[in-house]
Every structure is written in structure tokens, then in C-alpha cells.
Amino acid sequence: MAQRTAVRPAAPAALPRGGLLRGAGSRTLGLWLLLALVVAVCALSIAVGTRPIGLGTVWQALTDATTPGDDAVIVRQLRVPRTLVGLLAGLALGVSGALMQGHTRNPLGDPGLLGVTAGAAFAVVLSISVFSVGTPAGYVWFAFAGALVGSVAVFAIGSSGRGGATPVSLALAGASLSALLFALVQAMTIRESTTLDAYRFWVVGALAGRDAAVVTQVAPFIVAGLLLAVLNSPALNLLGLGEDVARGLGTRIWLARGTGLAAITLLTGAATAACGPIGFVGLVVPHVARAITGPDQRWLIPYSGLLGVVFLLLADVLGRIVARPGELQVGIVLALIGAPFFIALVRRRRTATL
Secondary structure (H helix, E strand, O other), X not given: OOOOOOOOOOOOOOOOOOOOOOOHHHHHHHHHHHHHHHHHHHHHHHHOOOOOOOHHHHHHHXXXXXXXXXXXXXXXXXXXXXXXXXXXXXXXXXXXXXXXXXXXXXXXXXXXXXXXXXXXXXXXXXXXXXXXXXXXXXXXXXXXXXXXXXXXXXXXXXXXXXXXXXXXXXXXXXXXXXXXXHHHHHHHHHHOHXXXXXXXXXXXOOOOOOOHHHHHHHHHHHHHXXXXXXXXXXXXXXXXXXXXXXXXXXXXXXXXXXXXXXXXHHHHHHHHHHHOOOXXXXXXXXXXXXXXXXXXXXXXXXXXXXXXXXXXXXXXXXXXXXXXXXXXXXXXXXXXXXXXXXXXXXXXXXXXXX
């Protein structure tokens, strides 16, 4: 009688190692260097503008609230809130882009794929045309509510089929709902010129005109989204090995997907509400971070957030320099430099694949 040999289940494949930084020590050092770069870019964002202000004056205005002069007023009341909004939005868009590409396994995944941007745009148009809201601080709550409703609707539609909420069904539901909502937005803006003018300023994506009230309104949602993203990163690593392997290792697929979707909704909704729909940050930045750290989400998510801040604030500073005495909105600058940069990334297959 032939002896039976026990067949052990195959061990799950380890995450592929890639990226410029391989070890934990080098990645930690890179993270500190990137954090220092963020501080430098924030200082540059406060000092550079239509009216150049020296770093000494900036420091004095920040440390002494009684500092007189127009430069001190510009720093405290205009540039500091603008920089803080850019800091929060860059963190939110970078991290949400990494989460979106990880959950959908799609290198072209964008935070707006779940209908968040379309829902926010539709709510902003309603607030302008129906409630006559005319300030960015007033748009925030409507935009965030629209982003939340849009993402919930996409999740409900995408999970209604027999297979439940899969990356493919969610992407298709998001694309369909976004097309419908943007069509309604176009119909409403064509009918009313006032609505069109106000919506045009919001939809281009900008950091200008945002005050401290906008920062305090969106900051709690972004902080909550970042915490959820950190909690979701270990499960997202396991999902990258396949749902069957992740389920065999004890991962609750529905909980991991739900946590990721909640983080994406909070982060993208808050950033869109504060700045308008800003493209290319959530699309390009995760590819750059993945080229540095590899696919490990525990490193990819913080790198994506910090790189998002650097990318967004540098684009905003560039927009102030190239069009003096006016400025180009950050959404326009990102479109001009982000499109060719992303084409170059896509041509490199190693960084474009997940």
C-alpha cells in the first residue's frame, strides 16, 4: 500500500523587492530627507510670490505676531493659510492615489475614479445656483457632502452584482456615475452665466483665496483619512498577493476594501472640497514613490503623501513665478508639467506596472 505524503500548502509569495531604496534603514533615512524637503518647500511657498519676501522677514512674521508691515500681513493672512491648504491637499491626494492604485490594481487609477470628484463638482454647482454660495469656505461643506454621496453611490452600484464589490465593478460604476454627474454639471452651468463663472474658478483647481477657515474645516477629515490609510496598508500588502491568499492568511476582504474606500473618500473629498479637482498628483506621485520604495504599502503610503506635498507646492510656486504680476493656478501648472512627466513614466514599464 503506497504511503501518503502530506502536502503542505505553498507559502505565499513575498512582495517583490524593487525600487531604489531596498533596506529599512535606507528607506527611513530617505523618509527623513523627504520630510526635510517638505519643510524647505513650505518655506519657499511662504517666501516666494508676486511680492518676494525674505526668509528673515518670514521667520519674524511667524514667530512674532506683533511684527508690523505689509509683508507680515501677507505672510500671516495669505501665504501661511495657502501653504497649509497645499500641505494638506498634497498629503491627501498622494496617499489616496496610492490607495486607489493598490485596491484597483490599476496603474492608471486616480482618486477621482470612485465618483468623488464628480459628486463634489455637482454639489458645488448646486450650492452656487440654488443657495448662492460664493466663497471657497462656503463650498467646502457642499463639496465634501457631494463627494461622500458620490462614493457611497458608486459603492452601492458596484456591489449590487453577484460578485459583490470588486475593483472592476467599482471602476465601471465610478466611470458611469462620473459621466452622468459631469453631464448634469455642464447642463446647469450652460443655463446660468453666474454659476458658470463661479464654477470655472473652482473647477480649475487652485490654492489662492483659501483662508484659515478652509484649513480648519478640512483638516479633521484628512487626519482621519490618513489614519485609516496607515491601518489599511498591511491588509493592502496581502491583497496584492491575491484575494485567495489574503483570505487564507486571515484577512477580512470586505473590511480591508471598506477601510480603503473610506480613506480614499475622506482624503479625496476633503482635498477636492478645499482646492477643487486637482489632477495628476494622485496619478503620478504613487509611481514616483513606487520607483523609490517598491510596492510595500507600509513605505509607499508615507512616501506618496510627502511627495504629493512637494509636487503640489512646487507647482504652486512655479505658477506664481512664471506669470508675474499675475499667477497661473496650480491645476493648470500640474496639467502642463504632469502630462509629459506621466507619459515618460508610462513608457518605463517597470514603474508603470503594479
